[in-house]
Amino acid sequence: METEKLACTPKEINEYVLENSLRESDLLSELRKETKEITDRFVMQVPPDQGQFLSLLIKITNAKNALEIGTFTGYSSICVASALPEDGHLYCLDVSEEWTNVARKYWKKANLESKITLTLAPAIDTLKTYVEKVEQKKMELFDFAFIDADKENYDNYFEFALKIVKQNGVIVFDNMVFHGTVLQENKTRSQTIAIDKMNKKLKSDPRIDLSFLPVFDGLVITRKV
């Protein structure tokens, strides 16, 4: 496909976009700063414009019951939970007590503690219990799921999500270009191989509609049919 020559660089466009749309709160900016200070894995955090996009998605879809697989220090969870209605709830799954202690601190500062339930265990184990609870009608179906934990398990997370997300519900996958490594001819990293396989599966999966946005680190948004 022919594209018109850009009048500036993609970096300049990105700066323009951020300058003209980003509304990061002081609290989120503080969390970003603290995460950078405490761990060199801070790149795992969603960027502020992606967090803002997740908030918008929650509001556009009128989501009430949300799930997050991979919480880290809490940035995306705050974006999601704060966008939910008063009686909405976010279920967060993670394995790291150390990182989610930071999240807990910021949920408190953001007055979101009562809206969030965190379970510390391998997400697959927690999801198994959610499937049982949903089947027994002890837990509501989810309107929204954000998948952002260990990449090798994305397919498992997707299959579980399909069981507990309602029809028309939204499942979002992060890092779907995995720093561009999905385009490498010889893919060596297990995460890259898993993500690439996932992308190919999603493309032809009739159980969902999808859009693959080449923004952030590759965001795939799906709707359960």
Ligand SMILES: C[S@@+](CC[C@H](N)C(=O)[O-])C[C@H]1O[C@@H](n2cnc3c(N)ncnc32)[C@H](O)[C@@H]1O
């Ligand atoms: C990319 S980070 C999540 C970033 C977060 N969404 C944010 O915006 O700050 C991935 C998280 O997944 C968690 N994780 C890794 N393996 C997991 C597993 N098997 N079950 C649950 N969480 C896991 C890690 O502890 C880490 O906090």
